[in-house]
Amino acid sequence: MSVTGFIFTAICGYLLLTLPRRWAMVPLLIGTAYMTVGQAIQIGPASFTVIRLLVVVGFIRVKMRGERVAGGFHTLDRTMIWWAVCAAITSLFHKNPGSNLISMLGLSYDCLGLYFLMRIFIQGMEDVVRISKALMIILVPLAVEMINEKLTGRNAFAMFGYISEMATVRGGKIRAQGPFAHSILAGTVGAVCMPLVILLWKDSRKLALLGLAVTGLMVLTSASSGPILAAAAIAFALFVWRIRTKLRLMLWGFVAMLVVLNFIMKDPVYFLLARIDLTGKSTGWHRAALIDAAVRNINEWWLAGTDYTRHWMPTGVYWSQDHTDITNHYLKMGVWGGLPLMFVFIFVIAAAFSSVGKALVLARNESKEQRFHIWMLGAILFGHVVSFLSVSYFDQSIVFLYLSFALIGSVYAVKAAALRRQSSMVEAVPPINPTAAAAPHA
Numbered sequence: 001m002s003v004t005g006f007i008f009t010a011i012c013g014y015l016l017l018t019l020p021r022r023w024a025m026v027p028l029l030i031g032t033a034y035m036t037v038g039q040a041i042q043i044g045p046a047s048f049t050v051i052r053l054l055v056v057v058g059f060i061r062v063k064m065r066g067e068r069v070a071g072g073f074h075t076l077d078r079t080m081i082w083w084a085v086c087a088a089i090t091s092l093f094h095k096n097p098g099s100n101l102i103s104m105l106g107l108s109y110d111c112l113g114l115y116f117l118m119r120i121f122i123q124g125m126e127d128v129v130r131i132s133k134a135l136m137i138i139l140v141p142l143a144v145e146m147i148n149e150k151l152t153g154r155n156a157f158a159m160f161g162y163i164s165e166m167a168t169v170r171g172g173k174i175r176a177q178g179p180f181a182h183s184i185l186a187g188t189v190g191a192v193c194m195p196l197v198i199l200l201w202k203d204s205r206k207l208a209l210l211g212l213a214v215t216g217l218m219v220l221t222s223a224s225s226g227p228i229l230a231a232a233a234i235a236f237a238l239f240v241w242r243i244r245t246k247l248r249l250m251l252w253g254f255v256a257m258l259v260v261l262n263f264i265m266k267d268p269v270y271f272l273l274a275r276i277d278l279t280g281k282s283t284g285w286h287r288a289a290l291i292d293a294a295v296r297n298i299n300e301w302w303l304a305g306t307d308y309t310r311h312w313m314p315t316g317v318y319w320s321q322d323h324t325d326i327t328n329h330y331l332k333m334g335v336w337g338g339l340p341l342m343f344v345f346i347f348v349i350a351a352a353f354s355s356v357g358k359a360l361v362l363a364r365n366e367s368k369e370q371r372f373h374i375w376m377l378g379a380i381l382f383g384h385v386v387s388f389l390s391v392s393y394f395d396q397s398i399v400f401l402y403l404s405f406a407l408i409g410s411v412y413a414v415k416a417a418a419l420r421r422q423s424s425m426v427e428a429v430p431p432i433n434p435t436a437a438a439a440p441h442a
Helices: 003-018 025-034 050-065 075-091 097-121 125-152 156-160 183-200 205-221 225-264 269-275 284-296 329-362 368-387 398-428 434-438
Strands: 040-043 046-049 168-170 173-175
Touching: 003 025, 003 050, 003 156, 025 050, 025 097, 025 125, 025 398, 040 050, 046 050, 046 097, 050 097, 075 097, 075 329, 075 398, 097 329, 097 398, 125 156, 125 183, 125 205, 125 368, 125 398, 183 205, 183 225, 183 368, 183 398, 205 225, 225 269, 225 368, 269 284, 284 329, 329 368, 329 398, 368 398
Parallel strands: none
Antiparallel strands: 040 046, 168 173
């Protein structure tokens, strides 16, 4: 870690320790937005990036202040833990179980540490709005840098390591990536943050418009189809709010359509991805061919993952002689831990969507606007779900996935806890004795 990185981390850590709970998320988000994963402290085989160090500081703060998860534990919290357990167990079935276990423990640390730290800091929709305001301001310098990168072809964040100074160019278009490991990840962060401006529209319209411009520029300057598709998926999910009573019918209709297309198409239905090209130089064929290769070679990875995928595709990756480019987050789970880890990850997503539905039921007596805000959290998660088909999260962008889970988990938990309190209060009221009530006063 450089001197600059150390000072930056120290300042963020100090703020994380001292700020009130309602603002404690801010230094964590700043650490995510302004520093690459190249800034890290190596302790033996373990690498502690800025985010990992801030998680340590965050839990020191939690212990010192006696802070707790809002609303108690529920299904989404437990499935996150099960994912971490499954990741650790399946790592033992690889060629180098020791190094694989260390790697999976690091990923589990990221998952549980970030998720539960955010669950502690977020204790209701008021905190969601506050975080949204802070995030839109935090992303302004990042968007400005990405515009500069788009115009000059040079990445200012390269000084912190891990990423190249010269921006990636594909088809004559510069693809800005900021501090993130890939332009698709940078654009995806912009796409999944964009809907949060809805929370600001009523009370802070200027900030909402600024946030819309900032996140939109992040998507556009990345010059990647994945973020555009994620933003379109979120917009579609927000539109479905108007016809949400027909959601179940729509889902079954979509499944039926895929089944029919699979029978009438020459290639499997997932080759529809090969036809998606929103920027003129997308690699949709690679995404479809990767799924096809994974299906054909399922015997190699279904049980607990695999250590070799280089033969799946005609091209590999410069950072590994053993693997091809796994540009699919679901398949990445399969490579890491086979079908067990993939299915647990899908169950985490299902639990999150279920929490959105339960929160909507609990909020049935609230205003339509408040219920739409809950729906919006589900729309953001849907953006991630679609994005997983075109990229695997392998840098600090994972923070925004766990942020989505934490927002949903906290909003649902707080509403469920409020309902339990109301029920207990009703049960605590002693029943009225009709005979005593009718008796005349002495």
